[in-house]
């Protein structure tokens with residue numbers, strides 16, 4: 570049987586659990602903007618239902634949902650070119666998520682490394698939602714028959730699980746209905762590290778604000794954080810191999826490369842042999858140049874939350890138009906009487 574041709578379609582999402590960081594921007598949003606307006610239909614989501622897998626106060630959830638939407642918009646996601654919405658407005662996500670809970674196997678979930686890391690010793694006491702989360706993520710993606718998902722390395726396993734769910738569904742019901750989604754993982758800074766400890770991921774919840782760049786930081790703060798970031802006593806090497814044992818230095822070079830749309834090698838061909846006194850101010854200036862306009866625009870957008878809400882509501886209508894027929898077909902395939 571011929572495989573159905575699926576529309577080239579991108580889906581990706583960011584969780585509104587705390588503010589946006591440079592990691593979200595370089596690892597996700599900047600790449601999302603790059604995929605917009607080309608060969609793909611692009612759908613970008615604020616995955617609010619994923620955020621509540623760990624406790625969020627209602628005020629925090631509301632604020633963070635709008636802030637993530639503002640970040641998307643300020644960085645260049647255009648609601649006329651992409652579908653931008655928050656997940657909870659399209660109830661089909663939750664419905665397909667439940668159906669997939671009945672397709673995915675407990676053994677598959679037990680292998681999810683992110684769950685093991687997040688739950689840690691506390692596994693008996695985390696929410697059931699945190700455990701089932703990858704099955705909802707599969708629903709997010711397959712609800713739109715998305716063919717490509719730009720994500721960071723840490724989400725690769727979840728996209729593989731999405732493929733496993735699609736394949737098992739297709740196999741069990743003898744259909745060729747869900748596509749095999751491909752993760753798109755690329756770029757020098759897909760994993761942006763902590764500015765104080767280059768072995769840890771830059772996170773929105775780390776204790777010191779100096780270890781991360783928030784997308785709402787103003788120019789002075791961005792500049793100060795890079796200038797005070799942790800480094801080592803050596804000069805920069807000529808090639809990336811020379812950074813393999815220097816996590817802080819490697820991180821700063823990767824950030825520079827991602828901001829400048831170039832490679833680490835190209836950055837080192839310019840700065841190899843130079844010390845931090847030269848590199849850090851150059852990085853700080855580049856970062857201010859690229860990020861300060863985004864933070865200014867985010868502030869402007871956040872001053873009018875009703876406008877952000879209108880944009881997300883319109884996006885949700887468009888998302889729903891794609892999602893509803895796919896959900897309806899899934900119900901029919903499974904034998905629900907409707």
Ligand code: TRP
Nearest residue numbers: 580581582583584616619706709
């Ligand atoms: N799990 C992703 C993260 O933590 C967020 C996410 C939820 C997502 N649903 C998605 C990403 C669908 C891509 C596609 O970063």
